[in-house]
Amino acid sequence: MSKITLSDAVLAPEILVVGLAIKEGTSKKLVIESGHLRLDTKTLLGALEDVGATGKTDEVIKLPGASTRLIVFTGLGKAKTHYPHETLRRASGAATRALAGNPSVSYSLPTPDLASLGAVAEGAALGAYSFDEFRGSTKADRKIPVASITIHTALANNKEAKALAKRALVIAQYTTLVRDLINMPPSHLTPASFVDIIKKAVTVAGGVSSHLKISVLDEKQLKAQGFGGITAVGQGSANPPRLLHVSYTPAKAKKKLVFVGKGITFDSGGLALKPAVGMEAMKSDMSGAAAVSAATLAIATLKLPIAIDAWAPLAENMVSDSATRPSDIITIYGGKTVEVLNPDAEGRLVLADALVKAAEVAGKGSASVVGIVDVATLTGAQVVALGTRTSAVMTNNEEFQSAFLAAAANSGEAFWPMPLPVELRASLDSPVADMANIGDRMGGMLVAGLFLKEFVSEDLPWVHLDIAGPAYNEGDAHGYTPVGGTGIALRSLVTLAQSSL
Numbered sequence: 001m002s003k004i005t006l007s008d009a010v011l012a013p014e015i016l017v018v019g020l021a022i023k024e025g026t027s028k029k030l031v032i033e034s035g036h037l038r039l040d041t042k043t044l045l046g047a048l049e050d051v052g053a054t055g056k057t058d059e060v061i062k063l064p065g066a067s068t069r070l071i072v073f074t075g076l077g078k079a080k081t082h083y084p085h086e087t088l089r090r091a092s093g094a095a096t097r098a099l100a101g102n103p104s105v106s107y108s109l110p111t112p113d114l115a116s117l118g119a120v121a122e123g124a125a126l127g128a129y130s131f132d133e134f135r136g137s138t139k140a141d142r143k144i145p146v147a148s149i150t151i152h153t154a155l156a157n158n159k160e161a162k163a164l165a166k167r168a169l170v171i172a173q174y175t176t177l178v179r180d181l182i183n184m185p186p187s188h189l190t191p192a193s194f195v196d197i198i199k200k201a202v203t204v205a206g207g208v209s210s211h212l213k214i215s216v217l218d219e220k221q222l223k224a225q226g227f228g229g230i231t232a233v234g235q236g237s238a239n240p241p242r243l244l245h246v247s248y249t250p251a252k253a254k255k256k257l258v259f260v261g262k263g264i265t266f267d268s269g270g271l272a273l274k275p276a277v278g279m280e281a282m283k284s285d286m287s288g289a290a291a292v293s294a295a296t297l298a299i300a301t302l303k304l305p306i307a308i309d310a311w312a313p314l315a316e317n318m319v320s321d322s323a324t325r326p327s328d329i330i331t332i333y334g335g336k337t338v339e340v341l342n343p344d345a346e347g348r349l350v351l352a353d354a355l356v357k358a359a360e361v362a363g364k365g366s367a368s369v370v371g372i373v374d375v376a377t378l379t380g381a382q383v384v385a386l387g388t389r390t391s392a393v394m395t396n397n398e399e400f401q402s403a404f405l406a407a408a409a410n411s412g413e414a415f416w417p418m419p420l421p422v423e424l425r426a427s428l429d430s431p432v433a434d435m436a437n438i439g440d441r442m443g444g445m446l447v448a449g450l451f452l453k454e455f456v457s458e459d460l461p462w463v464h465l466d467i468a469g470p471a472y473n474e475g476d477a478h479g480y481t482p483v484g485g486t487g488i489a490l491r492s493l494v495t496l497a498q499s500s501l
């Protein structure tokens with residue numbers, strides 16, 4: 001995606017996308033929703049009926065147009081006087097996906113207000129994605145995603161509308177970075193190459209002139225400085241671990257948000273080796289690290305006046321004679337000891353190190369810390385509890401959680417609050433160390449949350465996001481969501497930064 005234009009001119013574009021909704025209780029069942037653009041709907045509705053159009057979400061129907069080469073109908077579901085923003089976002093995204101192969105597409109969907117317009121632009125842009133970097137002989141047959149988007153709207157000359165179009169483009173560009181990192185195979189994405197990719201992206205984003213800075217600790221430094229979690233998880237791999245720190249410090253920022261993202265470039269389970277079936281999906285176990293790094297770059301690109309400290313503990317969880325053994329005791333940064341009963345519960349170990357370090361560094365700055373957000377593909381229990389499209393939120397501070405949930409709802413990302421019941425905490429007790437890395441199997445997502453909570457000070461507002469299911473789409477593409485890496489959490493983080501000002 002490289003360009004989003006707004007237009008209020010009634011031109012005849014080559015390819016025009018409009019909405020199609022279901023009107024209940026009337027004889028005419030379908031209704032065309034073309035927003036600002038007036039169409040001769042009578043003939044079109046006849047043709048739509050002939051081809052069996054239903055107007056359901058994720059249905060995209062292409063017809064030859066009268067004044068356009070192609071007129072494309074994207075399903076909105078039930079007709080409404082005001083469509084939810086996420087409905088618009090998904091409908092425009094589904095159309096963009098269906099129109100891959102065409103360089104430019106115009107959209108005319110209902111944009112009664114600025115937020116609706118922003119959603120149409122964002123969805124359209126997010127639908128333009130493919131991952132073909134590793135194809136050879138099959139690359140030529142692949143359709144190239146739509147590169148240029150025009151949105152027809154009466155708000156085209158509104159200053160805020162232009163800012164929203166720009167924002168949509170930035171969101172899409174950095175979501176692409178998240179998706180690419182997730183889809184990249186572990187043969188090519190190691191802790192070291194993850195750092196290199198973010199370094200390059202920082203340079204592209206403007207580097208120091210955009211107030212962005214990167215620092216990295218390598219394995220030797222991690223060991224010397226006491227990061228026992230990251231080094232224990234990474235010690236079985238030929239690709240040594242890193243701790244990446246991306247900071248954005250705009251002049252005169254009064255507030256700061258801290259992000260921490262789980263960065264396991266491949267999770268084999270270690271000596272608690274995962275079953276072969278489905279193990280390939282564990283290349284996505286660095287989705288949190290990708291989301292927090294890219295969100296920081298997006299926030300810098302949007303020049304939001306809030307400081308960001310993003311941390312990505314990066315390691316590959318592998319099996320070898322140097323891998324961490326069940327019963328090994330490690331020391332997390334800051335001194336707490338953990339008995340590693342299950343080396344497949346590795347995410348919490350790298351996050352524990354990073355959470356302690358992040359709080360230590362954040363406390364030294366001049367900006368006041370709003371809170372700390374960790375993002376992780378942490379537990380299979382999350383997927384069991386909430387499925388593949390809803391992520392979990394846990395917290396030590398209801399107010400901060402409410403702020404996060406509002407930001408998530410505004411960005412159209414599904415997050416649901418989950419408790420951290422005190423009575424589960426005892427299951428993490430160890431007979432030989434301060435804590436064990438696993439506890440009760442029942443409520444496993446909450447137990448993981450309780451483990452992390454031990455590494456965050458009570459007076460630092462913290463939310464923990466478990467995105468295990470939603471980070472990686474193993475099903476079919478839908479709305480603006482492709483197969484593979486989805487980019488979940490990035491939009492909520494950027495919106496949270498905007499709403500924390």
Ligand code: BES
Pocket residue numbers: 267269285342344345346347377378379380381383438444468469
């Ligand atoms: N990366 C996995 C969690 C995961 C599962 C992410 C499915 C995405 C999809 C994590 O490191 C893990 O293995 N968790 C274990 C924890 C258990 C050993 C307490 C799990 O959920 O089985």
Ligand code: MN
Pocket residue numbers: 267269343344345346347
């Ligand atoms: Mn694991």
Ligand code: ZN
Pocket residue numbers: 264267285344346347377378
């Ligand atoms: Zn993992």
